[in-house]
Amino acid sequence: xxxxxxxxxxxxxxxxxxxxxxxxxxxxxxxxxxxxxxxxxxxxxxxxxxxxxxxxxxxxxxxxxxxxxxxxxxxxxxxxxxxxxxxxxxxxxxxxxxxxxxxxxxxxxxxxxxxxxxxxxxxxxxxxxxxxxxxxxxxxxxxxxxxxxxxxxxxxxxxxxxxxxxxxxxxxxxxxxxxxxxxxxxxxxxxxxxxxxxxxxxxxxxxxxxxxxxxxxxxxxxxxxxxxxxxxxxxxxxxxxxxxxxxxxxxxxxxxxxxxxxxxxxxxxxxxxxxxxxxxxxxxxxxxxxxxxx
Amino acid sequence: xxxxxxxxxxxxxxxxxxxxxxxxxxxxxxxxxxxxxxxxxxxxxxxxxxxxxxxxxxxxxxxxxxxxxxxxxxxxxxxxxxxxxxxxxxxxxxxxxxxxxxxxxxxxxxxxxxxxxxxxxxxxxxxxxxxxxxxxxxxxxxxxxxxxxxxxxxxxxxxxxxxxxxxxxxxxxxxxxxxxxxxxxxxxxxxxxxxxxxxxxxxxxxxxxxxxxxxxxxxxxxxxxxxxxxxxxxxxxxxxxxxxxxxxxxxxxxxxxxxxxxxxxxxxxxxxxxxxxxxxxxxxxxxxxxxxxxxxxxxxxxxxxxxxxxxxxxxxxxxxxxxxxxxxxxxxxxxxxxxxx
Numbered sequence: 337x338x339x340x341x342x343x344x345x346x347x348x349x350x351x352x353x354x355x356x357x358x359x360x361x362x363x364x365x366x367x368x369x370x371x372x373x374x375x376x377x378x379x380x381x382x383x384x385x386x387x388x389x390x391x392x393x394x395x396x397x398x399x400x401x402x403x404x405x406x407x408x409x410x411x412x413x414x415x416x417x418x419x420x421x422x423x424x425x426x427x428x429x430x431x432x433x434x435x436x437x438x439x440x441x442x443x444x445x446x447x448x449x450x451x452x453x454x455x456x457x458x459x460x461x462x463x464x465x466x467x468x469x470x471x472x473x474x475x476x477x478x479x480x481x482x483x484x485x486x487x488x489x490x491x492x493x494x495x496x497x498x499x500x501x502x503x504x505x506x507x508x509x510x511x512x513x514x515x516x517x518x519x520x521x522x523x524x525x526x527x528x529x530x531x532x533x534x535x536x537x538x539x540x541x542x543x544x545x546x547x548x549x550x551x552x553x554x555x556x557x558x559x560x561x562x563x564x565x566x567x568x569x570x571x572x573x574x575x576x577x578x579x580x581x582x583x584x585x586x587x588x589x590x591x592x593x594x595x596x597x598x599x600x601x602x603x604x605x606x607x608x609x610x611x612x613x614x615x616x617x618x619x620x621x622x623x624x625x626x627x628x629x630x
Numbered sequence: 631x632x633x634x635x636x637x638x639x640x641x642x643x644x645x646x647x648x649x650x651x652x653x654x655x656x657x658x659x660x661x662x663x664x665x666x667x668x669x670x671x672x673x674x675x676x677x678x679x680x681x682x683x684x685x686x687x688x689x690x691x692x693x694x695x696x697x698x699x700x701x702x703x704x705x706x707x708x709x710x711x712x713x714x715x716x717x718x719x720x721x722x723x724x725x726x727x728x729x730x731x732x733x734x735x736x737x738x739x740x741x742x743x744x745x746x747x748x749x750x751x752x753x754x755x756x757x758x759x760x761x762x763x764x765x766x767x768x769x770x771x772x773x774x775x776x777x778x779x780x781x782x783x784x785x786x787x788x789x790x791x792x793x794x795x796x797x798x799x800x801x802x803x804x805x806x807x808x809x810x811x812x813x814x815x816x817x818x819x820x821x822x823x824x825x826x827x828x829x830x831x832x833x834x835x836x837x838x839x840x841x842x843x844x845x846x847x848x849x850x851x852x853x854x855x856x857x858x859x860x861x862x863x864x865x866x867x868x869x870x871x872x873x874x875x876x877x878x879x880x881x882x883x884x885x886x887x888x889x890x891x892x893x894x895x896x897x898x899x900x901x902x903x904x905x906x907x908x909x910x911x912x913x914x915x916x917x918x919x920x921x922x923x924x925x926x927x928x929x930x931x932x933x934x935x936x937x938x939x940x941x942x943x944x945x946x947x948x949x950x951x952x953x954x955x956x957x958x959x960x961x962x963x964x965x966x967x968x969x970x971x
Contacts, residue, residue, distance in 0.1 A: 364854065379909060380898075401660060434848070452786065465647065465651060466651075468647075468651065469648060469651030469652060469654070469655055470649060470653050470655075470759035471951075472648045472948065472949050473652065473655070473941070473943070473944070473945045473948065474903045474904075474905075474906035474944050474948050475710065475903065475907060476904075476905045476906075476907025476908070476910065477907050477910065477940070477941055477944045477945070478655075478941065478942065478945075480910065480925065480929070480937070481656070481659050481937065481938060481940075482659065483930055483942075484659075484937045485659040485660070485934075485938070485940070486936060488929075495912075498681065505783055507859050522887050533734060558771075561776055561789065564776060565776065565777075565778065565910075565911055568911060569911065569913070569914055569926045569929065570926070570930055571929065581776075581778075584776075584778060584779055584782060585778075585780070586780050588785075591782050591785055591786050591790065592789060592790060592797065592798070593790075594786075596786050596790075598782065599782045600782075600786070600950060603776065603779035603782065605784070606776050607774050607775065607776065610773075610774040610776070611770075611771075611774040614770065614773055614774055615770075626651075
């Protein structure tokens with residue numbers, strides 16, 4: 337009997353949350369637009385090679401440096417490759433790098449932040465110092481240094497981007513966990529016989545998830561910029577792989593002679609992705625924490 | 631006054647562990663080279679004997695803590711190793727190229743402050759107006775702009791289409807003669823030498839890269855100025871000041887703006903960190919001969935000593951800058967104390 341009552345309660349609560357999301361989306365069409373843009377990105381990333389009209393690596397010297405036309409929407413590059421296909425196919429790699437990096441920093445940051453926030457003590461002090469040190473570097477420069485030290489590969493771009501993002505997540509989780517360490521519900525869970533780890537993981541940590549999601553979304557945009565920047569200066573992704581940063585870098589050589597489509601289209605794709613994640617982050621913040629709305 | 635001096639002393643003391651941390655990280659980075667660092671530092675053409683020689687010379691045969699002490703001593707005496715590609719000491723290379731980077735970065739920051747802060751103030755005093763919307767668009771678009779892409783677009787528009795910008799190749803067109811090196815800042819050196827033709831030439835080269843960097847840094851600054859001004863304007867002391875019949879200008883600039891400056895300056899420190907990173911990209915786009923493009927060139931040829939020296943130098947520069955920013959706090963707002971941290 338009471339079981340059905342709680343279920344109905346839970347259902348109603350979920351309904352409330354859904355209604356709240358629907359309300360926020362209706363009142364803020366920009367967030368809806370952000371979700372739509374995100375869907376486009378996902379589609380391009382998942383379907384990539386299937387929807388690209390040409391092989392992104394197929395060179396054709398007789399058809400090089402053609403301006404945008406009906407067959408080649410974004411024109412062709414100096415080797416005659418179709419820029420439109422390359423831009424589409426690159427979506428998967430760019431998203432994969434940034435999502436992998438953000439997931440990694442989310443994971444490591446959550447664990448470290450939870451430990452520091454729950455137990456405090458010397459661990460907290462040491463981690464705090466470590467994060468201070470990481471933040472003392474200009475972050476892009478530190479990422480360059482890490483990639484240079486570990487070796488010039490795509491995985492290392494992911495690790496470097498993850499490392500420079502970890503402090504943001506760890507600090508956020510630490511603060512959220514710390515204020516709830518001695519909260520009533522945490523003590524009740526402990527009295528009910530749950531172990532410290534269980535209380536931390538199942539009762540306290542989930543409270544940090546909403547602000548974390550906002551951070552993730554804002555961070556994704558930044559991670560894409562960072563990864564594209566690194567490959568722009570020749571780190572990580574190697575030609576002829578299609579990737580937005582490297583395409584802008586290659587196209588930049590032709591911009592002074594007026595072949596604008598080589599660099600502009602991948603750059604626009606990059607901007608579109610970053611803009612989507614930033615809009616999404618702002619929208620999520622409105623849903624999660626309406627007080628912070630700017 | 632004594633209180634303020636001790637505040638400053640505490641702040642300076644606080645930066646020591648950070649500097650130590652930076653040196654440790656940079657040590658770890660130099661030792662984390664894949665494989666044997668001695669092989670890398672010995673160069674491609676090294677044989678067994680010369681690798682062993684390099685190993686002894688670099689102290690790589692010693693235990694790790696001792697290696698760290700040697701590294702720390704080297705850093706303290708300014709020995710960052712030799713660059714493989716230029717054959718010069720890394721510190722000398724960096725010092726030679728630093729003025730070019732600083733000239734670009736500082737010009738960009740001044741430009742961006744000159745636009746973003748008034749824009750933020752105007753947006754905050756006229757919420758909902760056209761200026762407010764402009765500010766909002768700039769803020770949202772600005773954070774999504776990849777610097778290297780903005781640079782490429784600006785080159786296309788102003789160099790190729792309009793033909794008003796000089797070719798994006800370095801600090802000075804070859805038709806001008808480099809001014810005598812006094813500060814290393816071409817604008818200052820040319821002005822000191824009274825060579826206004828070169829001054830204009832240098833300025834022309836500087837405009838596009840500086841605007842590129844400035845566009846990138848404007849967004850966070852404008853956003854923070856607007857937010858800080860809004861919160862200052864809605865506070866009790868502003869209401870009191872208005873009720874006391876002070877003029878709007880006095881309320882705005884003496885009371886609100888001065889209080890809004892603190893978070894803006896914090897943001898400026900953060901923005902500087904971004905700028906040091908973005909500098910690398912902008913320097914590559916415009917072939918600007920600063921330390922950023924030096925690091926990129928070094929990366930391409932696996933010149934590790936140069937790259938790590940660059941990373942360390944940037945970090946120390948940034949720590950120093952944060953110190954300066956925190957110290958200016960005490961000048962702007964004497965209430966700030968660091969003991970509470």
